[in-house]
Amino acid sequence: xxNLNTYIEHTLLKxxxxxxxxxxxxxxxxxxxxxxxxxxxxxxxxxKTHLKDSGVKIVTVVGFPLGANxxxxxxxxxxxxxxxxxxxxxxxxxxxxxxxxxxEYVKNDxxxxxxxxxDSILKVILETDLLTKDEIVKACELCAExxxxxxxxxxxFVKNGVGAKVEDVKLMHDxxxxxxxxxxASGGIKTREQAxxxxxxxxxxxxxxxxxQIVKG
Numbered sequence: 100x101x102n103l104n105t106y107i108e109h110t111l112l113k114x115x116x117x118x119x120x121x122x123x124x125x126x127x128x129x130x131x132x133x134x135x136x137x138x139x140x141x142x143x144x145x146x147k148t149h150l151k152d153s154g155v156k157i158v159t160v161v162g163f164p165l166g167a168n169x170x171x172x173x174x175x176x177x178x179x180x181x182x183x184x185x186x187x188x189x190x191x192x193x194x195x196x197x198x199x200x201x202x203e204y205v206k207n208d209x210x211x212x213x214x215x216x217x218d219s220i221l222k223v224i225l226e227t228d229l230l231t232k233d234e235i236v237k238a239c240e241l242c243a244e245x246x247x248x249x250x251x252x253x254x255x256f257v258k259n260g261v262g263a264k265v266e267d268v269k270l271m272h273d274x275x276x277x278x279x280x281x282x283x284a285s286g287g288i289k290t291r292e293q294a295x296x297x298x299x300x301x302x303x304x305x306x307x308x309x310x311x312q313i314v315k316g
Contacts, residue, residue, distance in 0.1 A: 100295050106303070107294075108158050109310040110137040110285070112255070118145070125149040127311050137189065137306055139163070140180045147184030158222075159185040161212060164256035166191030166226070170208045178215040187220040188212065189251055189283075189306075194226050197238055205238070209245035222249040222283055222304075227267045228260035235267060236274050243278040249304065250275055253286030262286020263293075265300045272301025291316050 109128045111120060121142055128136045128150070135156030138146055146157045159180045162168040168176070177188045190212050196204045213221045223242045227235055242250050250271050252263045263284035271282045284297040285306030294305055294313050307313065 100298070103291070103294055103298075103305075104131050104133050104310075104314050106298060106305045107131075107133045107310040107313065108135040108137045108156070108283070108285075108304055108306045109133045110306050110308045112137065112139055112160065112163070112308075121145055122149065125155075128155045129153045131311060131314055133310055134304065135187070140176060140183070140185075143180050143183040143185045156186045157184055158187045158189060160224075160254075161188050161190040162193075163189075163191055163224075164254040166193045166224070167195065170211045173208065174211045174215050177212050177221075181216065181219060185219075187222065188216055189222040189224055191224045191254060192226065192238060192242075194229050197230070197234060197241075202237070202241055206241045206245045209242060209247055213246045220248045221246075222251045223247045224251045224254055224285075225271075226254060226257060227252045227264065227271075228257045228262065228286075232270060235270055239271055239274040239280075243275060243280060247280070249281050249283050251283040251285055251304075251306070255286040255306075257286075260286065263288055263297055263302075265296050268297050268300040268302050276301075288313070 137158040162173045281303040283304035284302035288307040289309045
């Protein structure tokens with residue numbers, strides 16, 4: 100597969116990253132013609148400055164990494180990031196309320212963020228390491244009902260978590276395809292072989308900090 104770069108959202112969400120790390124990320128994204136970069140909201144403006152006219156999408160995260168922020172906070176965070184120059188938003192689903200079977204809360208939480216995103220793409224991070232197969236399916240269905248565009252596997256922040264698994268990506272893809280939605284695999288993707296397997300399972304996006312290593316084999 101020679102076009103892996105077109106699937107990759109080159110990611111830097113580390114708590115201890117410094118400015119030089121972000122500049123390196125942006126330069127690598129331009130050099131490799133990656134689909135996008137994914138950074139925390141505080142660095143969207145920096146990304147906008149360095150990626151101007153590059154064609155590289157700027158993706159940011161909301162309610163990250165736990166998903167337990169109040170809905171009004173998630174909405175304001177998304178709105179602020181979009182005003183700062185983000186093209187797409189990856190919000191974290193409230194896992195506690197999903198497990199509580201408080202499905203209206205989960206759906207309304209997503210709907211509120213989608214309302215501020217308007218035509219911008221909204222991805223919802225399910226945190227599959229913490230969910231049963233039935234919960235993954237239900238979460239996907241709630242995302243569809245709420246108007247999200249893409250479902251995403253993981254934050255990469257779960258202790259001892261695996262991250263993106265082929266079987267989970269396939270399950271997610273099979274669930275959301277009929278709604279015209281797609282899947283972003285993220286978390287623990289480090290090799291070309293992993294990347295290809297996840298794409299073959301149905302992922303249309305890959306979130307990884309190992310993008311350069313993956314495309315260079």
